Structures are given as structure tokens and as C-alpha cells.
Amino acid sequence: MNKIAVFSSGGDAPGMNACIRAIVRSAIYNGLEVYGIRRGYSGMIKGEIFKMESSSVSNIIQRGGTILKSARCKEFTTKEGRQQAYDNLKKFGIDGLVAIGGDGTFTGANIFYEEFGIPTIGAPGTIDNDLYGTDYTIGYDTAINTAINAIDKIRDTADSHERVFFVEVMGRDSGYIAIPCAVGGGAEIVMIPETKTTISKVVETLRTGWSRSKTSFIVIVAEGDEEGTAVEIAAKVQKEIPQMDARVTILGHVQRGGAPSAADRMLASQLGIACVEGLLQGQACVMAGIVNSQLVYTPFIDTISKVKAINPTMSRMIDILSV
The missing domain is CATH 3.40.50.460 (Phosphofructokinase domain)
Incomplete structure (x- = not known):
């Protein structure tokens, strides 16, 4: 693996920029070329792909939103749209992807891998914290x-x-x-x-x-x-x-919106590095997450299909404390 690309998709979340920063700098640290894709899958189809350097992510760790922008993309749900996205990635010689997003993002990445074989690792970027395979998501x-x-x-x-x-x-x-x-x-x-x-x-x-x-x-x-x-x-x-x-x-x-908390900056940085290192280790179609303070890689299919249940103790706390 020589070249990877990063993109954000779906709803934005505070800490996405911190994750992008970690991915770019971890890739450079490991001798990889790294590219950014603007506007998620839409930008992949339209060829909005550009090379990133360490300076590309300077002074963004404290910023909310995502410098790579985000967009919904109906075209990517079609085989023709995914073919165009693949053709654009091949023009740049991209060997692997890091996707920052939620279950919709990972569903698209899973299908894309099955059809074209480009390995993707996901970073859980959503304020909802509802993704199976991590205790906390970026932005929560x-x-x-x-x-x-x-x-x-x-x-x-x-x-x-x-x-x-x-x-x-x-x-x-x-x-x-x-x-x-x-x-x-x-x-x-x-x-x-x-x-x-x-x-x-x-x-x-x-x-x-x-x-x-x-x-x-x-x-x-x-x-x-x-x-x-x-x-x-x-x-x-x-x-x-x-x-x-x-x-x-x-x-x-x-x-x-807003500047990410210290906890989100730490989590985003840790998971960004884990995504790059996972690609180098040969991982594909998995999401990097933290469970019980340990780094884990969970298959996209589990992240998408399994339910992350609410601890009933939390609801009980409200009944007790509202007396």
C-alpha cells in the first residue's frame, strides 16, 4: 500500500477535523502518500480528489465540522456511480480508504469493497453514539x-x-x-x-x-x-x-457544531491513527473503535446490523434522581 485517501460522509460531528489531521499525519509518518476527497462519495464520483501534506491539516484540531465537507450522494447507490468513483480513485493510484462517518457511510464502503476490492477502514464520526463496536463515537x-x-x-x-x-x-x-x-x-x-x-x-x-x-x-x-x-x-x-x-x-x-472537547480530540486522534495502521496491517471493511479502553476493529456488517443497546441503569438513574 502506497497511497490512501480520506473522506467524511453523512452528518458532520465535532472532532472530524482532528481525525482527518491524525489520518494525514499518520499516513505521512508511515511513508504513505495521502489524499483528501471533498464531499464524501459525491466528490469521489466527481473526482474532487487532492493530495494532502502535513501543512494541509495545520490549525484544524480545534475546529468543528469537517474541512473535507460532507454530502449525501444518491449516485453512489447505483453501480454506475460506484464505477465512476472507482475509476477516479485508480487515476490517482489510491490503494486504500479511510471513511469518517456512520452506518450509511459504512454500508456504502462495504458494497464498494465487495465490487472493487479497495480496502476501507471506518472511523465512527457521529454525535448519536449509536454505532455498535465502540463505546464512544467522535463528536458525542x-x-x-x-x-x-x-x-x-x-x-x-x-x-x-x-x-x-x-x-x-x-x-x-x-x-x-x-x-x-x-x-x-x-x-x-x-x-x-x-x-x-x-x-x-x-x-x-x-x-x-x-x-x-x-x-x-x-x-x-x-x-x-x-x-x-x-x-x-x-x-x-x-x-x-x-x-x-x-x-x-x-x-x-x-x-x-462548535469546537470539539478534549475527549473528542483525543478519541479522534487515536482512531485516526488506528485507521491508517489497520490498513497497513491488511484490515478491510472494519471500523476502528474503543471498547473498554481497548482498540478494536469491528466488521462493517456488525456495525451496520447490530444494535448498541442503552444501559437500562441509565434510565433508572433518572427515576431515582428526579424524586
């Missing part, structure tokens, strides 16, 4: 700290006006952001896709709290909860408790 720590910082401010106004705030955080399929936000933000209720929390349960919890002279409440809602969005849930609860003074805050994409 920063995202929950950003969310908790906002929730702390919401708590101040909720207490001042004696209100119930329904705060929606990201998590279409997972409560990995919602759970630590609820524990760390002192929320009374959390609603996540993995467990069913009914409207009647929310109403009961609020009424019980009022009976104990509680005057303000925080309800954390993962965007993918089965009862609906925070707006929909607040409206349902309002019907049951018309006198409730409620407000809704949707944190949205603010959770994806």
Missing part, C-alpha cells in the same frame, strides 16, 4: 456537553417562571444523547425511542412533582420518540393539564 462528548450547557440555561428560566420545558435533542433512532442530557441536566423525565414513555406517565410524573411543591420541570425528548416531537408531546400533555405553563425548545443542529 462535545454534543452532549453543548446540549447540557443549553439545558442549564433553560433550567434558569424554567425555575424563574415556574414552567415546564420540553427540550428536544437529536436522536432519531437512539436515546444516547437524551439520556446523559437528562441525568446531567437534572431533568425529571426523558423520552427516547428505545423505551416507551406514555403521555399518561408524563402527566403522572408532573402531577406528582407538583404535589411535592416542585415548581419547574425539564422533559428531555429524543427527536425519534414514539410519542412524537417535543412540540407534539407538549400539546398532548397540555390537553391533559390545561393549566400547565409549558414551553418547547428544539436544540437542533447547534448540537453538531
Whole structure:
């Protein structure tokens, strides 16, 4: 292996730049030529490929987002699109790929390897922390700290006006952001896709709290909860408790931005190096991750298909601490 390329795909996450930096410099350290691909699979198809040097990644470790940009790409789902991507990689003599992203990114990389044999190693870059094969994903720590910082401010106004705030955080399929936000933000209720929390349960919890002279409440809602969005849930609860003074805050994409935390910079750097070294060791179609403080390589097929379950102890903590 002489030449590798790195790209980011799917949703951006704080720490992706730190990972790109580690990949580029690790490749150079190991005597490899390294290329960047802009805009993920779309850039691979369009030939947006350029050589990177050590200076290409100077002063980016502290920056959020990704200098390589990211984009969705329907063309890569077709055989013709993947053929064009392969042809472009061969023009540059690229022998291996490092993909920073999530399950959609890894699904594409797995198919690409089966068809054309270019080995790819993935770095888990997603704020959702829902990828099987790693305890933490790049961007997760920063995202929950950003969310908790906002929730702390919401708590101040909720207490001042004696209100119930329904705060929606990201998590279409997972409560990995919602759970630590609820524990760390002192929320009374959390609603996540993995467990069913009914409207009647929310109403009961609020009424019980009022009976104990509680005057303000925080309800954390993962965007993918089965009862609906925070707006929909607040409206349902309002019907049951018309006198409730409620407000809704949707944190949205603010959770994806900002300078990565120290933990995310460390994780991204460690996994970036692991991706390059994995390619040199002959690994292919695996994701580099950290499990119980140990580096592991998990096959893409497992990362894509296996569910990373929420620890039920975490939900129980909220019940205990909200008394």
C-alpha cells in the first residue's frame, strides 16, 4: 500500500477535523502518500480528489465540522456511480480508504469493497453514539456537553417562571444523547425511542412533582420518540393539564457544531491513527473503535446490523434522581 485517501460522509460531528489531521499525519509518518476527497462519495464520483501534506491539516484540531465537507450522494447507490468513483480513485493510484462517518457511510464502503476490492477502514464520526463496536463515537462528548450547557440555561428560566420545558435533542433512532442530557441536566423525565414513555406517565410524573411543591420541570425528548416531537408531546400533555405553563425548545443542529472537547480530540486522534495502521496491517471493511479502553476493529456488517443497546441503569438513574 502506497497511497490512501480520506473522506467524511453523512452528518458532520465535532472532532472530524482532528481525525482527518491524525489520518494525514499518520499516513505521512508511515511513508504513505495521502489524499483528501471533498464531499464524501459525491466528490469521489466527481473526482474532487487532492493530495494532502502535513501543512494541509495545520490549525484544524480545534475546529468543528469537517474541512473535507460532507454530502449525501444518491449516485453512489447505483453501480454506475460506484464505477465512476472507482475509476477516479485508480487515476490517482489510491490503494486504500479511510471513511469518517456512520452506518450509511459504512454500508456504502462495504458494497464498494465487495465490487472493487479497495480496502476501507471506518472511523465512527457521529454525535448519536449509536454505532455498535465502540463505546464512544467522535463528536458525542462535545454534543452532549453543548446540549447540557443549553439545558442549564433553560433550567434558569424554567425555575424563574415556574414552567415546564420540553427540550428536544437529536436522536432519531437512539436515546444516547437524551439520556446523559437528562441525568446531567437534572431533568425529571426523558423520552427516547428505545423505551416507551406514555403521555399518561408524563402527566403522572408532573402531577406528582407538583404535589411535592416542585415548581419547574425539564422533559428531555429524543427527536425519534414514539410519542412524537417535543412540540407534539407538549400539546398532548397540555390537553391533559390545561393549566400547565409549558414551553418547547428544539436544540437542533447547534448540537453538531462548535469546537470539539478534549475527549473528542483525543478519541479522534487515536482512531485516526488506528485507521491508517489497520490498513497497513491488511484490515478491510472494519471500523476502528474503543471498547473498554481497548482498540478494536469491528466488521462493517456488525456495525451496520447490530444494535448498541442503552444501559437500562441509565434510565433508572433518572427515576431515582428526579424524586
